[in-house]
Amino acid sequence: MKTEIMMMVERIVRHVLASTETKLRMREELYSHLDAIYTEELQRTGNSKAALAAAFARFGDPQEIRTQLQQSVPKWKQWGSRYNQLVSRHSGESRVRFAARMALMTSGSLAAIYIIMLSMLYLSVQKEELLLLYSFLLQLSLLFGLNGFVAILCAQPFVEPAALREEMKGCWFQGVFVGLTTAGSIALLWGQLIYMHDMPFTILPQTLSGFLAGWGLFVLVVWFLRMEKLKSFPWESLDLND
Amino acid sequence: MNVSIQGNQIRGHLETMILSILEQNESHGFEIVKKLELAGGGSLQLKEGTIYPVLYRLEDSGLVKSRWEKEDSGRKGPRRKTYSLTSKGRKKLEAGRQEWNVFVNIVGTIVGGVA
Numbered sequence: 001m002k003t004e005i006m007m008m009v010e011r012i013v014r015h016v017l018a019s020t021e022t023k024l025r026m027r028e029e030l031y032s033h034l035d036a037i038y039t040e041e042l043q044r045t046g047n048s049k050a051a052l053a054a055a056f057a058r059f060g061d062p063q064e065i066r067t068q069l070q071q072s073v074p075k076w077k078q079w080g081s082r083y084n085q086l087v088s089r090h091s092g093e094s095r096v097r098f099a100a101r102m103a104l105m106t107s108g109s110l111a112a113i114y115i116i117m118l119s120m121l122y123l124s125v126q127k128e129e130l131l132l133l134y135s136f137l138l139q140l141s142l143l144f145g146l147n148g149f150v151a152i153l154c155a156q157p158f159v160e161p162a163a164l165r166e167e168m169k170g171c172w173f174q175g176v177f178v179g180l181t182t183a184g185s186i187a188l189l190w191g192q193l194i195y196m197h198d199m200p201f202t203i204l205p206q207t208l209s210g211f212l213a214g215w216g217l218f219v220l221v222v223w224f225l226r227m228e229k230l231k232s233f234p235w236e237s238l239d240l241n242d
Numbered sequence: 243m244n245v246s247i248q249g250n251q252i253r254g255h256l257e258t259m260i261l262s263i264l265e266q267n268e269s270h271g272f273e274i275v276k277k278l279e280l281a282g283g284g285s286l287q288l289k290e291g292t293i294y295p296v297l298y299r300l301e302d303s304g305l306v307k308s309r310w311e312k313e314d315s316g317r318k319g320p321r322r323k324t325y326s327l328t329s330k331g332r333k334k335l336e337a338g339r340q341e342w343n344v345f346v347n348i349v350g351t352i353v354g355g356v357a
Binding site for chain 2: 012025026028029030031032033034035036037039058059060061062064065068069071072073074
């Protein structure tokens with residue numbers, strides 16, 4: 001019966017535009033109330049099916065409660081949730097497609113920002129300099145997009161609980177890939193620095209610590225995302241057939 | 243005469259009614275519904291899930307505050323959230339009561355046929 005109660009709660013909350021934290025709070029609270037009504041009705045009727053039907057009837061129409069819950073969420077929080085939906089993996093979307101979509105969004109947004117910035121500089125900077133700057137910034141936005149693609153592709157199996165269970169066997173590939181790309185990037189950067197600036201070999205520890213700090217931050221973000229996903233996974237994995 | 247008061251009739255007054263219940267004691271959602279029903283003498287027919295949007299609005303406006311029940315409270319079942327009135331909520335309740343008195347005086351005079 002617990003699953004039926006959870007499904008009723010999920011019918012109400014799933015499509016509410018609100019932050020993950022707010023929705024978790026709603027789920028927990030509505031579940032607690034429905035569970036209390038169900039227990040009361042079960043004591044009264046002695047029949048679990050009848051008790052469940054009575055509990056749902058007492059609780060009210062899911063659609064109506066959802067509409068009212070949505071109205072209780074401030075508009076700015078609803079926009080935050082819309083953005084979250086945009087940058088989350090859609091149902092049925094493959095991991096590669098999601099990573100590619102995110103990479104395109106990152107590159108596109110950065111390119112748009114750079115174009116706006118450079119348009120503002122149009123009058124004060126010489127055209128040749130502007131062209132050079134534009135080409136550099138465009139490359140930079142492409143680089144960010146590519147980095148985003150690799151990072152998202154690597155992070156996904158660790159962020160998504162379902163994927164973690166089912167695709168853990170494939171994770172060694174991501175681990176090796178991440179290790180090799182990190183080592184390769186350090187080697188390239190180090191080599192370039194020595195070649196261009198005649199830097200001493202002692203620069204290696206600094207370079208290495210910079211990369212390690214970057215990866216540390218990456219792991220921290222992945223860990224936070226995973227913790228958030230783990231909390232809502234029991235709810236979001238329910239199949240509501242709607 | 244057995245009269246029942248249902249959803250649409252209650253909706254506009256639910257905020258003040260909940261504030262009034264919380265004025266007596268802090269309560270969780272299920273308890274608030276029980277107290278409302280008890281106070282209504284069985285005439286209030288409230289869909290229980292509809293109190294939560296109201297509670298969230300009240301909390302967002304700073305009229306009530308909430309705290310989660312501790313995991314080690316000894317009670318079986320999922321943890322509950324307890325709501326209590328803030329000082330801003332008390333002022334709002336007072337204003338709500340005055341508005342209600344004005345409303346009852348005016349509408350009562352018209353509908354009651356005294357005028």
